[in-house]
Amino acid sequence: MSSRRRYWLMKSEPDAFSIDDLARVGTEPWTGVRNYQARNHMRAMQVGDGVLFYHSSCDVPGIVGVATVASAPYPDPTQFDRKSDYYDPKATQEQPRWDLVDVSFERKLKRTIALNEIRDQADALGEGFSLIQRGSRLSVIPVTAAQWKLLLSLE
DNA sequence: GCCAACGTTGGC
């Protein structure tokens, strides 16, 4: 059973893990997501899905690269690690709470597609795009094929 | 089950 390729936007703080870091390592497990909605989006991911890599909490927040989903969802190992910032005492090996996927570098954009430019496209992107919804903090966001195409056309 | 308090996110 497979379905067509889906698209996502994933936020990262460049001080913690940037598009250049992803370019260097090639593939990275997306650890540390501790929000149920974001987790559920990762659970819906399939190998080969497209990812817009977004830099948050920085000088120019925006989309900086393209990546791909490189694994099926699996339990985030940091939830079991007492020494990790992401340790979750309520998670067990038998009943993990947090899943993640591996993400692979595809390319870095020639320039940052800034959040304020994305906002200018609000009408074309449509109502449901939570990146530009007021107060939204969701770090893993579904993107439609049309939104994907539009956003990358801004490069 | 309600809701106040608290912690976090993230743009500015």
Next chain:
DNA sequence: GCCAACGTTGGC
């Protein structure tokens, strides 16, 4: 550094 918005926690 500020603060609005949101999610989670825990007392009742």
